[in-house]
Amino acid sequence: QTTTKRGEDIITSDELRKTTLLENWPSYNGDYTGRRYSSLKEVTPRNAAQLQAQWVFHSRNAGILEATPLVVDGIMYMTGSNDAYALDATTGKVLWHHARPVTQGLIDDASGHINRGVAILGTRLYMETDNAHLLCLDARSGNLLWDVGYAPGNKNYGATSAPLVVKDKVIVGTSGGDDGVRGFVAAFDATTGKEAWRFWTIPAPGEPGSETWPKGTAYQHGGGTTWMPGTYDPELNTIYWGTSNPSPDFDGSVRAGDNLYTNCVLALDPDTGKLKWHFQFTPHDLNDYDATETPVLVNDVYKGKPRKLIIEANRNGFVYVFDRETGEFLSATQFALMQNWAKGIDTKGRPIRTDLMPSENGTRMCPSYAGGTNWYSPTYSEATHLFYFMSLEDCSVFKAHTEDFEEGHAYYSTGAAHLATEHDKKYLNAYDMATGKFLWRYAQTGDAHSFAGAMSTATGLVAFGNDADEFEVVDGSSGTSLWHFNVGQQIHASPMSYAVDGKQYFAIAAGNDLFTFALPHPDGKTRSVPVVPRTH
Numbered sequence: 001q002t003t004t005k006r007g008e009d010i011i012t013s014d015e016l017r018k019t020t021l022l023e024n025w026p027s028y029n030g031d032y033t034g035r036r037y038s039s040l041k042e043v044t045p046r047n048a049a050q051l052q053a054q055w056v057f058h059s060r061n062a063g064i065l066e067a068t069p070l071v072v073d074g075i076m077y078m079t080g081s082n083d084a085y086a087l088d089a090t091t092g093k094v095l096w097h098h099a100r101p102v103t104q105g106l107i108d109d110a111s112g113h114i115n116r117g118v119a120i121l122g123t124r125l126y127m128e129t130d131n132a133h134l135l136c137l138d139a140r141s142g143n144l145l146w147d148v149g150y151a152p153g154n155k156n157y158g159a160t161s162a163p164l165v166v167k168d169k170v171i172v173g174t175s176g177g178d179d180g181v182r183g184f185v186a187a188f189d190a191t192t193g194k195e196a197w198r199f200w201t202i203p204a205p206g207e208p209g210s211e212t213w214p215k216g217t218a219y220q221h222g223g224g225t226t227w228m229p230g231t232y233d234p235e236l237n238t239i240y241w242g243t244s245n246p247s248p249d250f251d252g253s254v255r256a257g258d259n260l261y262t263n264c265v266l267a268l269d270p271d272t273g274k275l276k277w278h279f280q281f282t283p284h285d286l287n288d289y290d291a292t293e294t295p296v297l298v299n300d301v302y303k304g305k306p307r308k309l310i311i312e313a314n315r316n317g318f319v320y321v322f323d324r325e326t327g328e329f330l331s332a333t334q335f336a337l338m339q340n341w342a343k344g345i346d347t348k349g350r351p352i353r354t355d356l357m358p359s360e361n362g363t364r365m366c367p368s369y370a371g372g373t374n375w376y377s378p379t380y381s382e383a384t385h386l387f388y389f390m391s392l393e394d395c396s397v398f399k400a401h402t403e404d405f406e407e408g409h410a411y412y413s414t415g416a417a418h419l420a421t422e423h424d425k426k427y428l429n430a431y432d433m434a435t436g437k438f439l440w441r442y443a444q445t446g447d448a449h450s451f452a453g454a455m456s457t458a459t460g461l462v463a464f465g466n467d468a469d470e471f472e473v474v475d476g477s478s479g480t481s482l483w484h485f486n487v488g489q490q491i492h493a494s495p496m497s498y499a500v501d502g503k504q505y506f507a508i509a510a511g512n513d514l515f516t517f518a519l520p521h522p523d524g525k526t527r528s529v530p531v532v533p534r535t536h
C-alpha cells in the first residue's frame with residue numbers, strides 16, 4: 001500500500017502520459033488514450049456488491065453537472081458551470097471554491113450551465129468558461145492567475161469542454177455548432193496564456209477543403225465546433241479531435257458540398273496545429289450528427305496484426321475503427337438498431353445515403369438529433385479487450401426551412417422533434433473490435449433520459465450511469481449486473497475511479513451532486529458517511 005502525499009498537486013507532462021492509472025485521475029478521460037480505464041484492482045466482480053456510498057458533494061450549479069472530476073494526490077478538482085472546487089477526495093470537504101457567475105445573454109448550449117471539468121499541469125488548473133475564456137487557477141488556492149478570452153467576434157460562441165494539456169500547451173475548443181459560429185481548436189502556452197496556434201475547422205476560401213463549401217460567406221458560419229476534449233498519442237505526437245455538425249443544421253441547401261472539416265476526427269500536430277489527416281464520418285450532415293464522441297486510442301491485434309487504432313462509436317449510428325498513424329479506414333459496424341439515413345458504409349468509409357432528408361413538413365429519420373450515442377464517455381477495457389458504450393434508440397422528425405444567420409439566435413434552420421408515438425430506449429453495448437460483433441447488449445429500463453457514460457477497470461468491471469438514475473457496476477465479460485445505487489437524479493456525466501492511501505473510490509456526478517463509492521472498511525464496521533452541508 002502506498003501513502004498518498006496529500007496536497008502536493010504536482011502533475012508533470014510525463015505523468016500525464018502514464019496509461020497505468022493508480023491513485024490519480026489527472027485528466028478528463030483519466031489518461032490520454034480516452035479509454036477511461038482504471039488500473040485499480042481493489043473492487044472486483046466478487047466484492048462489487050458491497051460497494052457503499054461514501055460522501056456527497058452538492059454544488060451550487062443551477063444546471064446538471066457534466067464534469068468528470070480529476071484527482072491528484074488526494075485532492076479532487078470539480079466544476080459546475082463557471083465554478084471550480086477543490087475537495088478533499090476522502091471526505092468531500094471543500095478546500096477552496098473559485099466562484100464566477102454564469103455569463104448572461106449567451107444562447108443555446110453555452111447558456112446551459114454545462115462544463116465538463118478542468119485540466120492540470122504542475123500546480124496550475126485550466127478551465128473553459130461558458131463564454132469561451134480559458135482560466136488558469138492556482139491549484140493550491142483557487143486564485144486566478146490569468147484569463148484569456150479566445151473566441152472574439154461572433155457572440156454565439158460558447159465553451160463547455162474540459163481543456164487538454166499536451167506538453168507545455170493547453171488545448172481548447174468551443175461550442176456553438178448549432179448557432180453559426182466557425183469552429184476551431186486552439187492551443188495556449190500553459191505558463192503565459194499566449195496563443196500558440198489555432199486550427200480553423202472550416203477552411204477559408206482558397207484553403208484546402210474550401211472546395212467542399214459554396215463560394216461566399218457560408219464558411220464563416222459553418223459550425224464544426226470542438227466541444228469535447230481530444231485524445232493524444234505521445235509516440236506519434238498527434239492529437240485526435242472531433243468536430244461538430246455543420247451550421248445550419250438541417251437546411252443543407254445553403255451549404256452544398258461535403259462541408260469539411262465538420263463531422264470529422266482531425267489528426268493534428270500538437271506543437272503547430274498542422275493537420276496530419278482527417279476522416280469525415282457524415283459528409284454534408286443534415287441531422288446534427290456531431291462527431292465529438294471520444295476517439296479512443298487502442299493498441300491491439302487487429303485482423304492478425306498489432307496495430308495502433310482509433311475506435312469511435314459515432315452519433316450517426318456506426319462504430320468505426322481506423323489506423324491512427326495513417327488515418328486508414330478499417331471498419332464500420334452499425335450499432336443503432338433504428339437507422340434509416342444510410343444504406344451502409346462503403347469500403348472507403350463513406351456513407352451510402354438513403355434518399356431521406358429533412359423537409360419543410362418533416363421527415364422521420366433515425367438516429368434522432370440526439371444521436372445513436374453522444375458525448376457520454378465510452379470505455380475500452382484492457383482486461384476484456386472489449387469496447388463499451390451507451391447507445392440510444394430514437395428517431396426524430398426533422399424539418400428544414402431556409403433562414404438567415406443572425407447573431408444572438410441559434411442557426412438550426414428549423415428543428416427536430418421526438419415522435420410521441422415512439423418509445424426510445426438505451427443500451428450498454430459490449431463491442432468486440434476483432435470480430436466486429438457485439439458480445440452483449442444490456443437493455444436499460446428507464447425512459448432514455450440519462451446522458452451517462454461508462455468506465456472500466458483492471459478487474460474486468462464496467463461502471464456506468466444506467467437509465468434509471470442509478471450508478472451501476474456490471475461484469476464486463478458477461479454484462480451481468482453486480483450492484484447499483486440510486487442517486488435519485490438524472491445522470492449527465494461519466495464516472496471515474498481514484499485511490500487515496502490504497503483505497504479505491506468511484507465518483508460520478510448526478511443532478512447537482514457528486515457521489516463517491518467504495519468498499520466498506522475491512523474490519524466490517526460501517527464507515528461514517530460525511531455529507532458536505534449545503535451552502536445556499
Ligand SMILES: O=C(O)c1cc(C(=O)O)c2c(n1)C(=O)C(=O)c1cc(C(=O)O)[nH]c1-2
Pocket residue numbers: 066109110114159160174175176177178225226227244245288290369370374451492
Ligand atoms: O454543436 C455544438 O457546438 C454543440 C455543443 C454542445 C455542447 O457544447 O455541450 C452540444 C451539442 N452541440 C449537441 O449537439 C448535443 O447533442 C449536446 C448535448 C449536450 C449535453 O450537454 O448534454 N451538449 C451538446
